Amino acid sequence: xxxxxxxLKQNTPQLYTLMRSxxxxxxxxxxxxxxFANCLAGKDVLIRPSVRVKCLRLGAGDGEWCIAGDETPKNxxxxxxxxxxxxxxxxAMVENFHARVFAFDPTxxxxxxxxxxELPSGFVFDPTGIGDYDGTATFSLPVTHGTSFSLNxxxxxxxxxxxxxxxxxxxxxxxxxxxxxILKMDIEGAEYDVLSSILTSHVRIDxxxxxxxxxxxxxxxxxxxxxxxxxxxxxxxxxxxRSPRGLEFCFLRTxxx
Numbered sequence: 001x002x003x004x005x006x007x008l009k010q011n012t013p014q015l016y017t018l019m020r021s022x023x024x025x026x027x028x029x030x031x032x033x034x035x036f037a038n039c040l041a042g043k044d045v046l047i048r049p050s051v052r053v054k055c056l057r058l059g060a061g062d063g064e065w066c067i068a069g070d071e072t073p074k075n076x077x078x079x080x081x082x083x084x085x086x087x088x089x090x091x092a093m094v095e096n097f098h099a100r101v102f103a104f105d106p107t108x109x110x111x112x113x114x115x116x117x118e119l120p121s122g123f124v125f126d127p128t129g130i131g132d133y134d135g136t137a138t139f140s141l142p143v144t145h146g147t148s149f150s151l152n153x154x155x156x157x158x159x160x161x162x163x164x165x166x167x168x169x170x171x172x173x174x175x176x177x178x179x180x181x182i183l184k185m186d187i188e189g190a191e192y193d194v195l196s197s198i199l200t201s202h203v204r205i206d207x208x209x210x211x212x213x214x215x216x217x218x219x220x221x222x223x224x225x226x227x228x229x230x231x232x233x234x235x236x237x238x239x240x241x242r243s244p245r246g247l248e249f250c251f252l253r254t255x256x257x
Contacts, residue, residue: 039246049241051240089184172203179203
């Protein structure tokens with residue numbers, strides 16, 4: 001018994017880490033199973049990574065994203081569309097890669113929340129949303145959500161606001177970029193409206209990380225995601241990571257240009 005107590009005392013941190021890893025693995029296994037079940041039921045798109053890279057997962061909880069670690073340079077330029085109240089991934093990019101993160105979110109809850117945060121110099125906030133035109137747009141806060149406003153008006157909302165939006169090229173020109181290393185986009189269904197203009201812009205993007213929201217888009221949601229995946233493929237992007245729950249997709253540009 002004494003030896004057991006001594007072992008536990010000396011290895012408590014490692015044991016807690018092991019337990020957390022075990023719980024995470026079990027949770028992700030369940031998410032994988034649910035994803036494949038949804039694919040069989042025609043509720044999700046079945047797609048597997050087509051290129052192998054060293055995946056580096058950064059951020060916490062729903063704010064976690066995967067990047068291609070060996071393909072990410074030091075001091076990368078990062079565009080992060082959709083901030084909400086979780087910038088754990090953005091801050092991890094600043095801390096681990098000394099990234100210059102340009103975060104975009106025009107919605108009031110996000111803007112107010114960011115005012116109270118201690119932000120590093122590498123984090124630049126622009127209170128503009130990405131859209132398929134320059135101007136203003138109506139954002140809705142779904143009744144089932146407390147943070148994330150959306151341009152998707154197919155769900156019941158409890159609040160609507162008018163916010164500034166701009167095209168990807170306008171935003172890149174505003175901040176003086178002709179190429180960026182990583183673009184992350186979690187914009188509650190608006191990704192389908194802006195992806196084509198992003199891919200046909202004159203701005204080179206090496207990695208694109210997207211959360212697809214076909215589950216929120218009604219009967220044509222899956223077809224919109226399939227079209228988006230085809231656009232990415234045609235533009236030279238290959239999938240290197242899909243999250244266990246089958247919503248976050250990470251792509252690497254594998255063609256020159």
